[in-house]
Amino acid sequence: MTHEAPEKNRHLNRFYYTIDHAVEKPFNWKQMWRLLTYLKPYAKTYLPGAVIAMFISTAVRLIVPILIGKVAFDMVIANKNITLLTYMVIGIVVLYSLSYIGNVFRIKWVNILGQNVIYDLRQHLFSHVQRLSHRFFDTRSGGSIIVRIMNDTNSLQELFTNGIINLLMDVVTLTGIVVILLALSPKLALAIMVILPIMFYISTKLRRNIRRSWQDVRIQQSRLNSHLNESIQGIRITQSFSQEKANEEYFDGVNTDNFKSWQTATKKSAMFGPFVELSNALGTVILISYGAYLILLGEAGGGIAIGTFVSFGFYIGMFWEPISRLGQMYNQLLMAMSASERIFEFLDEQPNVVDKKDGTELTGMNGQIEFDHVAFSYDEERTALHEISLNIKAGQTIALVGHTGSGKSTIANLINRFYDPTAGSVKIDGHDLRDVKLDSLRRGISVVLQDTFIFSGNIMENIRFGRPDATDQEVIDASKVVGADDFIQRLANGYETEVEERGNILSAGERQLLSFARALLANPRILILDEATASIDTETEVKIQKALQRLLTGRTAILIAHRLSTIRESDNIFVLENGKILENGSHDELMKQRGDYFELVKSQFEMLDAM
Incomplete structure (x- = not known):
């Protein structure tokens, strides 16, 4: 029996050939x-x-x-x-x-x-x-x-x-x-x-x-x-x-x-x-x-x-x-x-983001964030951020809005120090993140993504992932705050329910509620919500809005979202386009300017009217 690959699909292998290749070397x-x-x-x-x-x-x-x-x-x-x-x-x-x-x-x-x-x-x-x-x-x-x-x-x-x-x-x-x-x-x-x-x-x-x-x-x-x-x-x-x-x-x-x-x-x-x-x-x-x-x-x-x-x-x-x-x-x-x-x-692969041997242990984080003329590129062909400067006060809630690819998630990635800026510096509480111990930095930050990841295991274990030493009661209390306790109690085994791979037994909204509970349990000083309410229905969103009021209290929060209901109460809204800040201010201030933010809100309402 012979095996011949269909010629029309040969080009599909190009992706894999960019990952691995044979190298002629002596023994x-x-x-x-x-x-x-x-x-x-x-x-x-x-x-x-x-x-x-x-x-x-x-x-x-x-x-x-x-x-x-x-x-x-x-x-x-x-x-x-x-x-x-x-x-x-x-x-x-x-x-x-x-x-x-x-x-x-x-x-x-x-x-x-x-x-x-x-x-x-x-x-x-x-x-x-x-x-x-x-x-x-x-x-x-x-x-x-x-x-x-x-x-x-x-x-x-x-x-x-x-x-x-x-x-x-x-x-x-x-x-x-x-x-x-x-x-x-x-x-x-x-x-x-x-x-x-x-x-x-x-x-x-x-x-x-x-x-x-x-x-x-x-x-x-x-x-x-x-x-x-x-x-x-x-x-x-x-x-x-x-x-x-x-x-x-x-x-x-x-x-x-x-x-x-x-x-x-x-x-x-x-x-x-x-x-x-x-x-x-x-x-x-x-x-x-x-x-x-x-x-x-x-x-x-x-x-x-x-x-x-x-x-x-x-x-x-x-x-x-x-x-x-x-x-x-x-x-x-x-x-x-x-x-x-x-x-x-x-x-032999070395991390691009590394700890300094004499790095500062970031304890007692307040949550003040500063971007000082930050530029960043994922590769030589594409610049994600151009000379971004912004200052977020401790306990302040800010929103990042803009079209896809405008640089919103890149800012969130730099705050977590998943990447280092190409130029400029990112600081928390006055400390350049390159001088701070990574573990101490990330212990003070929680991230909730649109495509949240749920691990195999039960619900209790997934929420506790945010803080492994938390007690069962602390897990339950965090779930109640974000409104997740209601649906968890309706499950056959409650908090002991096995969620299967990637949380397959849960709806998208339920998985998102679990991620909110996980983030709250970690008790971060800085909270990043990256399109975190995009997968939630209107009824669940009402619960989330109430939960957010408690979740964001006393914390520095960065909201990346398109929904007006999520961002309008923010202390400051930054409008980005092609890696640049076009304008910023509160919701009312930006609406009065009738600039890019006004157009974004207007287009959103037009879409709702069309529906």
């Missing part, structure tokens, strides 16, 4: 060493035990062929020594028992080790991503971030659970075999190993292509997951516009690219196994032909004994096995390198 041993540093916490516990157990089982494998070849053939059979045979059998049984015990503990300890390392790595990555600035998330889809935290980390699991110890075991085995073979018969050993340089040369040629292929696999998986995340989140829009078929074709294109990347990578990786088998066959041919010749010469004529030949046979069988595994291990290292490159790319 980065420095990066691999960095990855191995995650073993450090376990360097005195599981790792030494696993290494000792590995050495025991490997030593047994290296000793037994000598016993069989040199003792069994050259001593027991040649001299018909039954007593020695008995001792030899008992010795082999004891050795294999030790090997069995060593393997049991090795497997147990390396699995515990691997799981702990993966846990630590994923925890480190998630914690780091949590602290990154908004600019990081502006340029990456949620799906691509999830892939790195989950899939890329999981792809390292085999490396840490088996790969590292197996690599060490195979290297020790190969080294031991080479030393023993050279000790038994240098002539025969060198004859067999003459093919190793050829094998090394060809395998070196293969590895760059193999590594690039596994890089591409990771990239295609990221794009596939990004699309899946987007499709599931937007399923209601897809169904409402009857675009299921188009979405299936889109998915088929991305899925096909993922399928082909895996197909290419596995084909290239599969070439190594047969190549090792061919080398094994050539080594066996050399052993049989040249080994038989040396037996015919006899030990007196510079040849070898039959027992030596038998031992060589065992060791040659063992010799190609670790080489084959090392080939597979190399593929595993290439996969791990591709995954680790993507993980470390995120870990």
Whole structure:
């Protein structure tokens, strides 16, 4: 069965190609060493035990062929020594028992080790991503971030659970075999190993292509997951516009690219196994032909004994096995390198907004806000704010109005210090936000958005998210103030009701009321409402207006809204357009000016009349 992506949907992949791309690099041993540093916490516990157990089982494998070849053939059979045979059998049984015990503990300890390392790595990555600035998330889809935290980390699991110890075991085995073979018969050993340089040369040629292929696999998986995340989140829009078929074709294109990347990578990786088998066959041919010749010469004529030949046979069988595994291990290292490159790319990402080491702890916030000739750009092509200057007194309620893209939400983002201004400064209580500890700043600010986010869990937990140490009664009191308690009490389990993912069991208005309760419970000095009443019906809005009177009392409030009912009581209203303040004043003052604000209000009433 073949898979061909629909050509008409190929352009749809462009978004994903701006996120991830394959980079041609040499094998980065420095990066691999960095990855191995995650073993450090376990360097005195599981790792030494696993290494000792590995050495025991490997030593047994290296000793037994000598016993069989040199003792069994050259001593027991040649001299018909039954007593020695008995001792030899008992010795082999004891050795294999030790090997069995060593393997049991090795497997147990390396699995515990691997799981702990993966846990630590994923925890480190998630914690780091949590602290990154908004600019990081502006340029990456949620799906691509999830892939790195989950899939890329999981792809390292085999490396840490088996790969590292197996690599060490195979290297020790190969080294031991080479030393023993050279000790038994240098002539025969060198004859067999003459093919190793050829094998090394060809395998070196293969590895760059193999590594690039596994890089591409990771990239295609990221794009596939990004699309899946987007499709599931937007399923209601897809169904409402009857675009299921188009979405299936889109998915088929991305899925096909993922399928082909895996197909290419596995084909290239599969070439190594047969190549090792061919080398094994050539080594066996050399052993049989040249080994038989040396037996015919006899030990007196510079040849070898039959027992030596038998031992060589065992060791040659063992010799190609670790080489084959090392080939597979190399593929595993290439996969791990591709995954680790993507993980470390995120870990090396630094927040654009950072705390100063000697930053000020903002305690006892009053809530005075000042914008001093602030300019801001999200990118080089678009300036969001032009030389904005405004002063908001502590406890004052101001409103920001203007058309979409005028800069209202950007001002709110700068107050939260989600971004730093390109020029000028933003101050709270006279402190430049760049000199203030982020946590102390954001503890004093609450934000209520139009598209509020409700987490999985129950209602009590969602409201308490604003202040985790709040008591149940404090949560209930905050809900009563904003009018959320009425609908919560009507639910089957009240505050213990599970709201499901993103609060699916609640209406848009109910979710917004919960966000108001969450904001109130946090008891902020500064409250930002960004189109917070846009999703609320008229009846609920009446409750919200009453709740806002209590919610805003004694707090500095920034209201971003289009509804006149929300903003007309504000102390000061700023009208923005293209990142500039056109006019400001109270509702009555601006209406008298008959300027831009007057036109906005007029158009709103005309729309209501038309309805």
